[in-house]
Amino acid sequence: KEKTLAMIKPDAVDKMGLILDMINQKGLLVTKAKMVLLSRAEAAQFYIEHQSKPFFNGLLDYVTAGPVVAMELMGSNAIQAWRDLIGPTNPSDARSQNAQSLRAKYGTDNTRNAAHGSDSKESAMREAEFFFPSTGPA
Numbered sequence: 001k002e003k004t005l006a007m008i009k010p011d012a013v014d015k016m017g018l019i020l021d022m023i024n025q026k027g028l029l030v031t032k033a034k035m036v037l038l039s040r041a042e043a044a045q046f047y048i049e050h051q052s053k054p055f056f057n058g059l060l061d062y063v064t065a066g067p068v069v070a071m072e073l074m075g076s077n078a079i080q081a082w083r084d085l086i087g088p089t090n091p092s093d094a095r096s097q098n099a100q101s102l103r104a105k106y107g108t109d110n111t112r113n114a115a116h117g118s119d120s121k122e123s124a125m126r127e128a129e130f131f132f133p134s135t136g137p138a
């Protein structure tokens with residue numbers, strides 16, 4: 001079984017019940033979860049690969065505007081399964097390509113797109129370690 005890291009962004013946290021229904025429906029298991037308010041430095045660390053992008057500061061504003069919910073999801077092909085559930089990065093693309101997707105239903109624009117999903121096994125491991133570090137007290 002594969003694991004991935006899902007993050008529900010601040011403006012979609014009030015849809016967590018509906019999002020958990022979608023996760024269940026897809027056959028994914030929630031194996032870890034936490035709600036956390038990220039500092040700007042923490043958000044910058046999480047999104048370090050985007051630090052030189054023009055949308056970086058706006059992205060940090062968005063994901064630090066309120067608590068996020070981070071989840072480790074487990075299942076067969078969990079990385080792709082969760083990315084299929086969230087849909088394309090841009091919610092307007094999501095609404096035309098997959099109207100049932102999370103970003104189609106709860107996303108607003110290219111930045112405010114409701115959710116994040118790891119894009120590879122390597123990023124899944126890095127991002128899970130970011131939210132659920134294996135060192136220190138549980």
Ligand code: ATP
Binds near residue numbers: 055
């Ligand atoms: P992936 O990381 O696999 O590409 P993603 O859909 O999360 O998938 P990224 O390209 O990683 O998208 O971008 C990270 C986040 O930055 C997006 O989820 C979105 O919130 C924001 N973002 C991405 N592209 C833009 C853009 N062109 N303009 C504004 N914000 C963007």
